[in-house]
Amino acid sequence: MTKEKILKSLHKTYMNIYKPIGFNEDDYNRFMSKIEQAKLNRKKALKIRDRRKKDWYQSEKMVGMTLYVDLFSNNIKGLIKKIPYFKSLGITFIHLMPLLKPREGNNDGGYAVEDYRDINPNLGSLDDFKLLVEKMHDANINIAIDFVINHTAKEHEWAKKAAEGDPFYQNMYMMYDSDEIPNQFNETVPEVLPDIYPGNFTYYESFKKYVFKSFSEFQWDLNFRNPIVLEEILDIFFFLANLGVDVIRLDAIPFIWKELGTTCRNLPKVHEFMHLFYLAKDYVCPSVVILGEAIVEPHEIVRYFGTNEKPECQLMYNANMMVNLWNALATRDQRLLSIDNQRFVLPHHGTWINYVRCHDDIGWGLNEDALKSMGFDPFKHKQFLINFYNGTYIDSFAKGENYQFNARTQDARTNGTFASLAGLEKAIQQSDTFGIEESIKRIDLLNTYMFSMPGFPLIYSGDEVAMLNDYSHHMDTSKLDGRWLHRPNFPWDKEKEFNNSHTPSGKVYNHIKTLISIRKKEKLFNNKVEQRVIDSKHNHIYVGYKTNLENSLLLIYNFSENHQILNLNHLRAQGLQGIYTDLFQKKKIDLQKDQLNLYPYEYLWLKQS
Numbered sequence: 296m297t298k299e300k301i302l303k304s305l306h307k308t309y310m311n312i313y314k315p316i317g318f319n320e321d322d323y324n325r326f327m328s329k330i331e332q333a334k335l336n337r338k339k340a341l342k343i344r345d346r347r348k349k350d351w352y353q354s355e356k357m358v359g360m361t362l363y364v365d366l367f368s369n370n371i372k373g374l375i376k377k378i379p380y381f382k383s384l385g386i387t388f389i390h391l392m393p394l395l396k397p398r399e400g401n402n403d404g405g406y407a408v409e410d411y412r413d414i415n416p417n418l419g420s421l422d423d424f425k426l427l428v429e430k431m432h433d434a435n436i437n438i439a440i441d442f443v444i445n446h447t448a449k450e451h452e453w454a455k456k457a458a459e460g461d462p463f464y465q466n467m468y469m470m471y472d473s474d475e476i477p478n479q480f481n482e483t484v485p486e487v488l489p490d491i492y493p494g495n496f497t498y499y500e501s502f503k504k505y506v507f508k509s510f511s512e513f514q515w516d517l518n519f520r521n522p523i524v525l526e527e528i529l530d531i532f533f534f535l536a537n538l539g540v541d542v543i544r545l546d547a548i549p550f551i552w553k554e555l556g557t558t559c560r561n562l563p564k565v566h567e568f569m570h571l572f573y574l575a576k577d578y579v580c581p582s583v584v585i586l587g588e589a590i591v592e593p594h595e596i597v598r599y600f601g602t603n604e605k606p607e608c609q610l611m612y613n614a615n616m617m618v619n620l621w622n623a624l625a626t627r628d629q630r631l632l633s634i635d636n637q638r639f640v641l642p643h644h645g646t647w648i649n650y651v652r653c654h655d656d657i658g659w660g661l662n663e664d665a666l667k668s669m670g671f672d673p674f675k676h677k678q679f680l681i682n683f684y685n686g687t688y689i690d691s692f693a694k695g696e697n698y699q700f701n702a703r704t705q706d707a708r709t710n711g712t713f714a715s716l717a718g719l720e721k722a723i724q725q726s727d728t729f730g731i732e733e734s735i736k737r738i739d740l741l742n743t744y745m746f747s748m749p750g751f752p753l754i755y756s757g758d759e760v761a762m763l764n765d766y767s768h769h770m771d772t773s774k775l776d777g778r779w780l781h782r783p784n785f786p787w788d789k790e791k792e793f794n795n796s797h798t799p800s801g802k803v804y805n806h807i808k809t810l811i812s813i814r815k816k817e818k819l820f821n822n823k824v825e826q827r828v829i830d831s832k833h834n835h836i837y838v839g840y841k842t843n844l845e846n847s848l849l850l851i852y853n854f855s856e857n858h859q860i861l862n863l864n865h866l867r868a869q870g871l872q873g874i875y876t877d878l879f880q881k882k883k884i885d886l887q888k889d890q891l892n893l894y895p896y897e898y899l900w901l902k903q904s
């Protein structure tokens with residue numbers, strides 16, 4: 296986009312948001328002067344970085360990892376020392392979980408920020424962070440950090456001044472004198488944490504106000520109707536960008552705009568804001584990428600990419616695929632993956648971040664229409680998944696826990712590490728050697744699938760070495776939230792096992808290493824190359840196809856623990872033919888044959904030779 300075009304669109308988008316609620320050119324000019332200042336502040340070295348290819352994040356070389364600095368390496372200095380670990384694995388993107396200064400005590404894993412312009416003192420200083428960015432860039436690793444824009448901690452200076460009664464700061468939050476409006480909101484706004492922090496408001500006797508809070512009591516929602524809030528938030532955005540980070544993860548974006556009579560999620564204005572963020576960053580720091588965090592219904596998630604004409608986020612979490620993968624593992628039925636993987640076409644700038652597990656729970660948001668068309672009752676199916684993964688279902692291999700269980704609706708989400716949910720923990724406890732092997736096959740299958748899907752893979756630190764659930768958090772009063780089950784300390788004491796292919800962690804680690812090295816060499820994994828889903832006419836077998844006209848890749852996954860037979864007629868009927876070689880085992884497959892026999896949980900990346 297040209298400079299003139301960006302400026303024109305910025306003006307238009309700003310006015311779309313603020314004109315209807317009474318703001319004018321003066322407000323816009325104040326907003327723009329902050330943006331111009333941020334542009335002036337951008338250092339020369341970063342301007343050079345801005346010149347890299349615009350689509351750098353769409354490369355097949357992108358392999359990501361998410362980690363908590365304290366759990367992984369105690370602090371930032373420790374993390375710098377661990378760079379060789381990432382290099383030896385081949386990681387090129389690291390998402391650091393919240394590391395800006397949080398409130399003390401319970402802070403939702405850092406998502407309750409007290410000061411956005413400082414680093415959590417337990418992790419280090421701003422200078423440590425700058426050094427980290429430099430060292431990571433030297434190692435060709437891109438850095439993503441979290442920016443919580445929906446709420447601040449109630450200890451943030453704005454919040455403290457608001458609580459002291461200053462109306463200027465009270466207007467930065469959503470505060471009400473009586474329960475009249477809160478009650479109206481409560482009629483339509485669902486609760487995020489009904490179990491630990493029910494309701495959407497907290498009443499504070501000390502300053503006699505009802506305060507909007509979507510999450511915990513100590514996380515106060517910001518009031519984006521006030522243009523000063525947007526200015527401040529963008530100012531911090533550029534402060535972070537100018538520290539040299541490559542990707543900024545905007546947390547909980549669906550919640551930032553509220554309107555009475557709605558669910559206050561995914562409202563049209565949120566999309567105007569995301570477009571505004573995109574334009575502003577394109578103007579100031581074009582190589583910085585916006586990652587949106589919106590764990591909502593699949594058709595809503597995809598809208599956060601915007602369109603080719605009106606771009607929003609460049610990266611979004613593929614939550615739908617993640618849920619479908621766990622569904623496929625429990626049911627041995629891949630059909631939802633096949634259906635959903637061809638449901639949406641993304642704009643050119645849009646890229647999925649594919650993942651199997653992350654620091655959050657698994658919310659069972661499946662494509663209900665597809666489920667119904669397959670003859671399942673969505674409610675009963677969800678109950679099955681909840682019970683399968685909390686381990687109470689009779690034939691379950693999983694060990695997980697319910698999260699935010701609602702006794703009235705029987706609804707729940709699921710906690711647990713990748714390995715424990717995939718059966719490794721139970722098998723180890725039962726000294727079940729075959730069970731251990733089978734669970735490793737499940738882990739390898741899911742990782743392989745994730746690595747081959749359009750977008751790029753994101754490993755949740757610890758999953759590459761098959762970490763099991765951590766029950767010790769039950770004893771820690773600052774870790775009451777059930778999600779700590781899958782947030783253990785990284786097991787450096789077992790580092791020797793990582794390279795020992797006779798141990799479960801060594802097996803999983805080795806496979807991840809293989810996946811990374813194959814993926815990075817294979818241009819067909821570039822995000823620009825589309826993937827077509829091939830109808831395998833087989834509930835257990837997923838088939839995907841990628842081609843750039845020169846070469847083709849056929850991706851085959853057996854989601855069951857039994858041998859399966861794929862009728863190759865169906866592939867030929869959809870235009871596929873020839874001889875392919877598997878990139879893992881080097882075995883050759885001729886599509887002229889009648890059938891392909893697949894081993895339990897077998898995966899194949901077949902390249903046409």
Ligand code: GLC
Nearest residue numbers: 403406443510546547588655
């Ligand atoms: C996001 C984070 C989650 C956090 C919430 C509130 O969903 O991933 O961990 O609790 O935002 O900030």
